[in-house]
Amino acid sequence: MTNYGMDFSFFFPTRILYGLGKFSRLGDEVAQLGKKALIVTYPSPILDDLTNQASTMLRANGIEPVLFRKVEANPTHTLVDEGGELARATVCDVVIGLGGGSAMDTAKAIAVVATEGVKIWDIVEGARIQHDPLPMVAVPTTAGTGAEATQYAVISNPGQQRKEGFARTQFYPRLSIVDPLLTVSMPPSITAQTGLDVLVHGIEAYVAKVASPVSDLFAMEAIRLASENLRNAVYDGKDLTARTNMMAASTLAGIAITHSDTSLAHVIGEAVGGVFRTGHGLTVALCLPAVMEYACIANLEKFANITALMGGKTPRTSVRDAALKSADLVRQLILDLGQPRGLAALGVSENEQVLKLVTRIGWDASSPRPASREDFEILIKGCLSPEMSYWKALEQ
Numbered sequence: 001m002t003n004y005g006m007d008f009s010f011f012f013p014t015r016i017l018y019g020l021g022k023f024s025r026l027g028d029e030v031a032q033l034g035k036k037a038l039i040v041t042y043p044s045p046i047l048d049d050l051t052n053q054a055s056t057m058l059r060a061n062g063i064e065p066v067l068f069r070k071v072e073a074n075p076t077h078t079l080v081d082e083g084g085e086l087a088r089a090t091v092c093d094v095v096i097g098l099g100g101g102s103a104m105d106t107a108k109a110i111a112v113v114a115t116e117g118v119k120i121w122d123i124v125e126g127a128r129i130q131h132d133p134l135p136m137v138a139v140p141t142t143a144g145t146g147a148e149a150t151q152y153a154v155i156s157n158p159g160q161q162r163k164e165g166f167a168r169t170q171f172y173p174r175l176s177i178v179d180p181l182l183t184v185s186m187p188p189s190i191t192a193q194t195g196l197d198v199l200v201h202g203i204e205a206y207v208a209k210v211a212s213p214v215s216d217l218f219a220m221e222a223i224r225l226a227s228e229n230l231r232n233a234v235y236d237g238k239d240l241t242a243r244t245n246m247m248a249a250s251t252l253a254g255i256a257i258t259h260s261d262t263s264l265a266h267v268i269g270e271a272v273g274g275v276f277r278t279g280h281g282l283t284v285a286l287c288l289p290a291v292m293e294y295a296c297i298a299n300l301e302k303f304a305n306i307t308a309l310m311g312g313k314t315p316r317t318s319v320r321d322a323a324l325k326s327a328d329l330v331r332q333l334i335l336d337l338g339q340p341r342g343l344a345a346l347g348v349s350e351n352e353q354v355l356k357l358v359t360r361i362g363w364d365a366s367s368p369r370p371a372s373r374e375d376f377e378i379l380i381k382g383c384l385s386p387e388m389s390y391w392k393a394l395e396q
Contacts, residue, residue, distance in 0.1 A: 008213070008215075012149075012258075013174075016178055017175070018247075019178075019179065020179065022177050023139065023181065024057070026054055026139065029137070033094045033174065036063065036064045036066065036090065036094070037058055037063050037065055037092060037094040037137075038067075038107075039054055039068065039069075040099075040107040040110060041067075041069055041071060041098040041103050042069065042071045047098065050141065051069070051098060054096065063094075066087075070082070073102055073280075074102070074277055076156050077157050080106055081113060081119050084109075084113030087114035087134065088114050092114070093134060094136075095111040095135070097136065097137070098139045099140075099142075100141060101144055101281075104138045104145070104147035108138075108147070108153045109171075111135070112168070114134050115133055116129055116133070133170045138173040139177050141185075142183060143191070143195055143246035145250070146201055146251055146252075149258065151167045151168060152165055152258065154166075156274060161275045162274045162357065163271070164270070165266065167258070178247055179247075180240065181240075183247060188234045191237060193281040193282040194250075195337075197285065198226045198253050199223065199253075199285070199330065199333070200281075200284045201219075201257045202223040202249070202252075203223060203292070203306060204263040204265060204288075206260075207302050208260045208368070209365070209368060210260055214259055215255075215259040216260075219253065222249045222250075222253035223309040225245045225249035227310040229241070231337065234337055263295070263367045263368075264295065264367050267367075268379065269286075269287045271354045271358045274357065278343075278347075278348065282339060285330075286342055286343050287343070287383045289328075290389055291379065291383075291390070293382070293390040294371070295369045296323045297323075300319050300320050300323040303323035304319045306326040307323065312326070327389075331388055341387075342383065342385050342388050344386070348384060355380070378393050381396070
């Protein structure tokens with residue numbers, strides 16, 4: 001039940017330009033922020049044309065582009081530090097993150113490191129940010145992480161086998177240009193995996209203990225849009241209605257998680273990603289059904305509403321039965337999109353370092369149902385299995 005009597009705050013400093021064709025505004029908008037822009041993106045043929053278009057638009061507006069084409073799927077702390085050094089050495093005064101969540105996360109962190117003069121891992125470990133970052137412009141090319149609307153960045157430290165998602169208000173983009181046309185060239189596999197990430201964000205933000213009436217509004221609409229449009233976006237990539245709705249869902253889910261939180265699917269997924277270097281979106285998605293089975297009993301009404309938002313028909317069904325069905329709908333969506341069944345299919349196995357990471361004090365704080373070490377052991381077994389089921393793992 002939504003509680004409008006609870007205390008909450010809402011802060012959102014990012015200006016969003018949303019709609020088909022808005023990418024063409026990049027040069028005009030960046031010209032209001034600086035004269036030399038570091039473009040942070042991937043060394044990918046898929047993005048070469050967009051990077052060239054971005055450079056052309058910047059030059060046409062008197063802005064010198066500097067390219068940092070080194071982003072990888074799990075950006076590392078050393079990559080961020082290298083980008084920050086490049087921004088300082090070339091005296092860039094704007095940072096542009098062009099690509100998926102990893103590009104935007106890297107750009108956010110570079111914008112801070114460039115002015116702060118410290119290494120990003122020091123900030124991960126709690127060092128205070130003393131200076132204003134460079135203005136950062138987010139240009140998402142996937143409907144996935146919602147990083148264009150969050151204060152989060154996810155950075156990996158392979159040497160420590162850690163992958164940390166952490167929040168700083170300085171990570172909010174100054175501007176986000178959200179153009180669904182940029183997602184049309186994304187292949188079905190990326191569309192599926194990033195789209196599932198949207199659904200995870202919506203669901204976890206909705207059921208997190210720190211959810212508020214404001215975050216609920218964004219989360220519920222993200223769940224509905226992703227459930228209704230992701231299949232079409234994957235199997236008919238030129239369906240602009242599906243692409244537009246998925247891009248909206250991604251941004252809405254980003255706003256939801258930054259004003260609520262993620263939960264155990266992210267706790268397990270980021271630990272697995274840090275140890276096994278798996279892709280973020282798919283990893284957290286494969287954790288979600290088991291996590292939902294584990295947590296649903298702690299908030300039957302919200303999980304029942306998830307079933308309704310995902311189109312589950314439950315006539316004359318109790319709230320409990322409707323809630324229990326929600327995980328099945330997520331599992332079915334994963335299978336409909338042709339994705340692997342369980343983390344073991346990604347080469348993941350039971351691992352003591354993963355268990356050590358997920359059982360750090362407080363990491364289950366946002367979960368509707370707290371988790372002990374023993375609970376996490378069963379949850380991880382469920383996430384590994386082809387059934388992606390906590391209940392079946394519990395029976396073993």
